Amino acid sequence: MPQASMNPTPYASDTHAMLRMSAQRDFRWGLAATTGAYHTLHIDANGLATFISPQTGRKWWIVARPIDNFNFDAFEDIELLVDPPFDVNRPSPKKFVLEAILLEPGMTLIMRPNTIHAVYTPTSCVTHGGHFYSTSTMRDTLAGMYHTAVLHQLITNTDHPPAYAAIRRLVDLFHCGLVEGRISNDDQARSHIPDVGTVEGLVDLLSTCTITMLLGVLDFRVYGTEKMPPHANRMWELHDDTPLPLNERLENQYSRGQCTEILDWANNHFQLTISSPNGTTADLSIKEVQATLFNRHLHLLEKYKQKADAAQFLQTGNFTAARIKTQLDAIPLRSDLKSADERLEKRLIANQKISVKVYNMAAVDGRQLQYQTMPLPDGSDPVEKLKLPALPNQQAIQALSDPDLEKYHAAYYSAAATKRVRNRDDRLRELCRAIGAMPPAA
Numbered sequence: 244m245p246q247a248s249m250n251p252t253p254y255a256s257d258t259h260a261m262l263r264m265s266a267q268r269d270f271r272w273g274l275a276a277t278t279g280a281y282h283t284l285h286i287d288a289n290g291l292a293t294f295i296s297p298q299t300g301r302k303w304w305i306v307a308r309p310i311d312n313f314n315f316d317a318f319e320d321i322e323l324l325v326d327p328p329f330d331v332n333r334p335s336p337k338k339f340v341l342e343a344i345l346l347e348p349g350m351t352l353i354m355r356p357n358t359i360h361a362v363y364t365p366t367s368c369v370t371h372g373g374h375f376y377s378t379s380t381m382r383d384t385l386a387g388m389y390h391t392a393v394l395h396q397l398i399t400n401t402d403h404p405p406a407y408a409a410i411r412r413l414v415d416l417f418h419c420g421l422v423e424g425r426i427s428n429d430d431q432a433r434s435h436i437p438d439v440g441t442v443e444g445l446v447d448l449l450s451t452c453t454i455t456m457l458l459g460v461l462d463f464r465v466y467g468t469e470k471m472p473p474h475a476n477r478m479w480e481l482h483d484d485t486p487l488p489l490n491e492r493l494e495n496q497y498s499r500g501q502c503t504e505i506l507d508w509a510n511n512h513f514q515l516t517i518s519s520p521n522g523t524t525a526d527l528s529i530k531e532v533q534a535t536l537f538n539r540h541l542h543l544l545e546k547y548k549q550k551a552d553a554a555q556f557l558q559t560g561n562f563t564a565a566r567i568k569t570q571l572d573a574i575p576l577r578s579d580l581k582s583a584d585e586r587l588e589k590r591l592i593a594n595q596k597i598s599v600k601v602y603n604m605a606a607v608d609g610r611q612l613q614y615q616t617m618p619l620p621d622g623s624d625p626v627e628k629l630k631l632p633a634l635p636n637q638q639a640i641q642a643l644s645d646p647d648l649e650k651y652h653a654a655y656y657s658a659a660a661t662k663r664v665r666n667r668d669d670r671l672r673e674l675c676r677a678i679g680a681m682p683p684a685a
């Protein structure tokens with residue numbers, strides 16, 4: 244049965260709150276442009292698809308399509324925009340064909356994500372439009388996110404942070420439909436859940452999961468701005484204290500967990516058989532496919548950034564190769580871990596470490612509120628396992644004997660790392676970094 248609409252009414256205050264306070268403005272907008280307005284070539288941010296519908300006036304919408312007809316794989320290439328460096332006014336004819344469409348009232352253009360386009364307004368024009376994600380183009384979304392993360396202001400316009408919440412909601416929908424089995428076949432939402440029995444559906448699912456795993460890396464807010472005060476930069480480097488709000492970090496974690504369950508579900512229900520031209524076949528589990536794909540993506544992102552730096556693209560904000568690496572290394576779900584149990588175990592330890600760190604950071608010097616004990620990499624307690632003194636506050640850290648400091652350092656890092664760091668102050672500083680304690684004054 245069709246449901247009643249969610250339109251605002253004079254009675255339902257929560258509908259107003261939902262519409263007004265949600266990210267609606269990022270996803271549905273009106274745009275007024277005067278005659279002669281011109282937007283140079285760009286990709287819409289956050290891997291979003293776009294629709295646009297003139298209400299009055301006209302717009303020339305100029306899109307670049309791959310030279311190889313409609314082979315959109317070319318738009319995923321990490322060399323596409325860096326070799327040669329993309330010129331927003333004159334794209335290389337070796338890579339792109341430009342086509343223009345004149346949009347008039349009564350028409351709606353729907354544009355897939357990761358489409359390079361420019362817009363010229365020949366007569367003053369008011370348009371309604373919006374952005375959205377579509378399950379069937381999540382692969383383009385992933386590629387668009389890569390381009391806009393690495394090249395940022397050079398290739399995109401407005402960043403829409405609420406887009407990340409939309410990705411998380413999509414994962415929730417997939418989880419509800421696939422793992423929980425709560426979306427029936429006659430529900431309209433069903434067609435937005437990937438059909439994992441087809442290669443296209445599997446690609447949609449794996450792309451969405453890869454995006455979700457990488458949210459903490461691709462979200463530009465994580466890196467802060469050049470205007471961040473020095474102490475904020477120090478906290479970022481020492482404690483992974485990024486400007487991303489804590490609730491969003493936890494939500495990202497939750498979505499990553501949902502992705503793990505979805506992939507486990509897919510792994511239990513499907514397998515991929517690959518046939519070679521000589522007639523031999525090989526069976527691959529969904530987990531193997533995902534592990535290979537994910538590792539490749541981790542590598543690709545680093546490589547893309549290195550290429551952009553080598554091509555001397557202007558570096559924006561704190562989005563440096565070193566910080567991307569830090570973020571990539573912090574992904575608790577590295578797919579090179581062998582079993583689901585091992586992954587889960589690692590993730591639990593990683594989560595526990597994050598919460599101890601956040602707690603200790605809030606405890607400042609541990610005088611009002613004592614530090615909690617940071618577990619060792621295998622999850623055990625250093626006080627029990629290694630008979631080391633507890634470290635409830637700064638005073639206890641400073642009072643550590645040299646041998647105990649050495650043991651602590653080696654336990655959180657490695658014996659080899661401890662050998663390299665000989666100076667007591669450096670060891671203390673790294674110990675503070677490991678447990679989330681306030682770093683000693685430089």
Ligand SMILES: O=C(O)CCC(=O)C(=O)O
Binds near residue numbers: 282302361362364
């Ligand atoms: O209408 C315009 O001038 C530009 C709109 C645009 O490029 C976009 O929405 O991505």
